[in-house]
Amino acid sequence: MDKNMVKYVNLIGVRSDLEERINQIYKFYAEFCSYEIKDIFISEYLKEDGSREFESLWLFSDKYYMEAKNFTKTEEYDAALINNNIIKWDIKKEKYDFVKAHKDSRLNVGVITESTSCNLKASGENCDQLRDIFIKYVITNMK
Amino acid sequence: MINEKPKNIEEYKEWLKRIHNITITKREITYYESICRDMKEFFIGDTFWKQLNDKLKTYEWDYSQKNSGYKLLYDTEVILVSKPFKSFFSKTFRRNIIENNNWPNEPYGGWVLPIDCLENINDILRTLIAVKYLDGVKFISERIKELCREFDKKCEVIYQAKEEGYYAVHLYTDQEFEIPKIDWDSKKISIKIEFQITTQLQEIIRKLLHVYYEQKREALTFKETKWQWDYGTDEFAANYLGHILHYVEGMIMEIREKQKGR
Numbered sequence: 001m002d003k004n005m006v007k008y009v010n011l012i013g014v015r016s017d018l019e020e021r022i023n024q025i026y027k028f029y030a031e032f033c034s035y036e037i038k039d040i041f042i043s044e045y046l047k048e049d050g051s052r053e054f055e056s057l058w059l060f061s062d063k064y065y066m067e068a069k070n071f072t073k074t075e076e077y078d079a080a081l082i083n084n085n086i087i088k089w090d091i092k093k094e095k096y097d098f099v100k101a102h103k104d105s106r107l108n109v110g111v112i113t114e115s116t117s118c119n120l121k122a123s124g125e126n127c128d129q130l131r132d133i134f135i136k137y138v139i140t141n142m143k
Numbered sequence: 144m145i146n147e148k149p150k151n152i153e154e155y156k157e158w159l160k161r162i163h164n165i166t167i168t169k170r171e172i173t174y175y176e177s178i179c180r181d182m183k184e185f186f187i188g189d190t191f192w193k194q195l196n197d198k199l200k201t202y203e204w205d206y207s208q209k210n211s212g213y214k215l216l217y218d219t220e221v222i223l224v225s226k227p228f229k230s231f232f233s234k235t236f237r238r239n240i241i242e243n244n245n246w247p248n249e250p251y252g253g254w255v256l257p258i259d260c261l262e263n264i265n266d267i268l269r270t271l272i273a274v275k276y277l278d279g280v281k282f283i284s285e286r287i288k289e290l291c292r293e294f295d296k297k298c299e300v301i302y303q304a305k306e307e308g309y310y311a312v313h314l315y316t317d318q319e320f321e322i323p324k325i326d327w328d329s330k331k332i333s334i335k336i337e338f339q340i341t342t343q344l345q346e347i348i349r350k351l352l353h354v355y356y357e358q359k360r361e362a363l364t365f366k367e368t369k370w371q372w373d374y375g376t377d378e379f380a381a382n383y384l385g386h387i388l389h390y391v392e393g394m395i396m397e398i399r400e401k402q403k404g405r
Binding site: 055094 | 168169170173174177180184321323324326327328329330331
């Protein structure tokens, strides 16, 4: 993973053992599948005790988006074409102005492509990362 | 007509959208499936489930000791399954429409609207325990009830005996889960875990007739003739087979009891 990715996973409080797991998944896609991964995003939600529950790890290249589903518990990977392939998106947000996230901010982005759909969740400072992903990979890849 | 009862699943989907502004997309289905997967994993990892699996062998031994070596269980390993989305959705259709005697108003207990109604469906997670003899049904349900008591869990036991020839015990225990909400954050819900306890023979018949029952439950048609008089139909054969089996299994028990008395 590059420096920005490491900075991101630390920012949202990923434990070191999970960071290692993320690194392994990154390597799988980058080295084994030869995808040029430019960004990552971790879909997560806050539990009642305030801790983060990480759901899926998403990786983005110019052409594909990849998911390591339920990555803290299982090893299920897939990839799909994103390049000019998005037919619909929707956003739900709370206490977030798309400028600077704070701890109460929430953002949910739904994306439908020709053949797949996905749902990305973010809380607190993770909303800024999801906003960047939305701008960089969702809006630009609308059909 | 705005108040016309939906007659099938497609009309039900339209009704959900028109009256309750609910649209079921791939997103809701994926959400449901991921929650079920998480709840299932959580429950399987829980001490109660592990204890139950461990204790089944003890129950088997106890029963065999008390009953001249007769076996209790068909299988000493139980499998927890989650309700597929299609069955879940179909159940909400039955509750809101087919079985709603208060139509066009909400059924008693309120609307059961997908997808935020997991607490109202009592078999999202369920397991089946098949026993060899009729008395095993009560034997095993009493043991699980005891186990629930040990774990300070609620336990409800229902002896099912349906006109349609279905015989089984349904045992329910509550379990709390923290699940993600569809958009963000999480919430705590308490759902019922269903233990279906029936005999091996009844289970074989149930499996054979499963497709037929599914179709029947989703139909909103009223027959003029009662099924008991419709001797040429699958329904007639299936339902009476259930009753006959129950009777035969009762007879087997009687013979066993007599042997015991000798």
